[in-house]
Amino acid sequence: MKFVDEFRRSELAQGLIRSIQQHSTKRARLMEFCGGHTVAIMKHGIRQLLPATIEMLSGPGCPVCVTDNADIDKAIALARIPGVILPTFGDMIRVPGSRSSLQEVKADGTDVRIVYSTLDALQIARENPSKSVIFLGIGFETTAPTVAASVLQAEQEGMRNYYVISLHKLCPPVIKALLDSGEVKVSGLICPGHVSAIVGSKSWEFIARDYGIPCVVSGFEPLDILQCVYMLVLQIEQAESKVEIAYRRGVGPEGNQRALELMYRVFEPCSARWRGMGLVPDSGLRLSKAYQCFDAELAFEFDPGPAFEPKGCICGEVLRAVKTPRDCKLFGTVCTPASPVGPCMVSSEGSCAAYYIYGAAGE
């Protein structure tokens, strides 16, 4: 497999770091929206290599983290209905809801399964015609099209035991909400790589235009991120704001039209509740009218009970980039990856987990 080593070459990285140091004079607060970027930045120790003028903020781009407790409770309640099999992606099963997690109810005998693709969920439905298979759909624009494809496939096969809980979320609306809140000042945005591969870099143009914030789409290797930071620094120094791509091998301006077409055939935008941010208009996806028969929330009766947040957990503020994981009293003491209190410590893309696991030596 190629495309890894080439993007980790130390001498090229040193060159980029020097260029960043030479050009950066203004104070800059750069936010990486995506949890994958947070992990890469921490894992390679990129923060330590940047000049003091640059401050890095971690944004809300972790699909597991932003899932509201009420939604996790809902998934758990649906999973517990007799005769239900609930497949989902791995990280999701560890996240604590108000009272328990999918992992815990699985240990009690509830049929929760980890799958790597929606096609596996369909296969489970084919193999278990007498059971109801409810796929817990979570993720951004990157995963929603694959869930849409599974719904279309189920329709084509005439499957009557396949359902979806759609907790999918859309990135551009939440970035807008974050900027509109005025809570956090951002001078440059590291735009998500995989999401941009689907929605296209043009989806960020409103940020550059309406908010005057430079935007650069980045890949996930150290050289991608350094290149992106360098491009942002240049824009900031020249007081420009435009959308650029530092990840051309994966992202174009238009995105993946076929994936978007699938996604919007099966789903339609709706308001969605984000952990820490509340209800954000048009930031979620629900099954569109023609596909409502696949909507688990409409097909089953269930009672998730009242939702509440864990005491002392500041995941919401961390997701809004108002606070950092180290500002949390629970961080590293009560809350660790082994016994997480909030979702940001659970997910492999969560800020708290990234700070904890890849913490810089000496900090």
Next chain:
Amino acid sequence: MSDKIILAHGSGGKLARELIEKTFLQALSNPLLAKLDDSAVFDFEGRLAFTTDSYVVNPIFFPGGDIGRLAVCGTVNDLAMVGAVPLYLSLASIIEEGLLQEDLARIVGSVQMAAREAGVQIVTGDTKVVNRGSADKLFINTAGVGLVPEGVDISGSNARPGDKVILSGAIGDHGIAVLSQREGLSFSTRLKSDCAPLNRLVAEMIKVSPRIHSMRDPTRGGLATTLNELAAQSKVSIRIEEERIPVREEVRGACEMLGLDPLYIANEGKLVALVAPEDAEAILKKMRRNTYGREAAIIGEVQADHPGRVVMKTQLGASRIVDMLVGDPLPRIC
């Protein structure tokens, strides 16, 4: 005769006897086992090392090995990691009804081949058959005993500041090879599990220098977890350099694709040794002459400050903490 294992094969009756004789005894034959007494009886003199491990790998066949080879190598390696010369192993199989006889025979064949390679004998065993769903095809437990040579004192708590950290080869091969075959995640790779008995490599290392302080095979939890265990047990810190850690391109590529970190991926034929600095080069040279140590490298050293901490200098020149693995590594969502 059925081509599948059925419950009656574990009943203790005629079918059970047949299974043991045809499948196990024939392949594994040695005088101690052939006696079929309730216990194997043998003479022993010296310091004894004794270990046990259970193997539940899914799938049971994977590129570069199978559960049989794994069950021998794993236990042999646990003995080797304290410097012991492995001698005798037990082999207990818990079989899910419906397993193909042919598959079982193939696995027992692998057991025998691995045992021969390691120079150990399977001297006692047990076979149980359980209902479908009560086990996943085949579980194996092996226990082993070995003799610790005089003057050898290898323990996770013996590392000292100044020791060099030697890794015997590229990490992550086993974990990624197994993952590539797992239901729902099959991706094509030429990668093979590194599953191998390391006792002969260890014997050669000890010959060069008995001053090997700590040794461990980074199996589940990977290199990161093993180094953390050693740092905690010896109350020292360990500093490693990312650039020096051998990782195959296929492993790195698969890890990036799945959002995994090679430092946390399982190995079944690698070891980490913490050795006195003055002996490090000589041990390394010897290791590189062995098939299972050809890619051995010094990847870091032991220090006195911050006991229990493992720190890595990244390829970019930054340094970060390397923590233990928590839970199974799960592929990322987006």
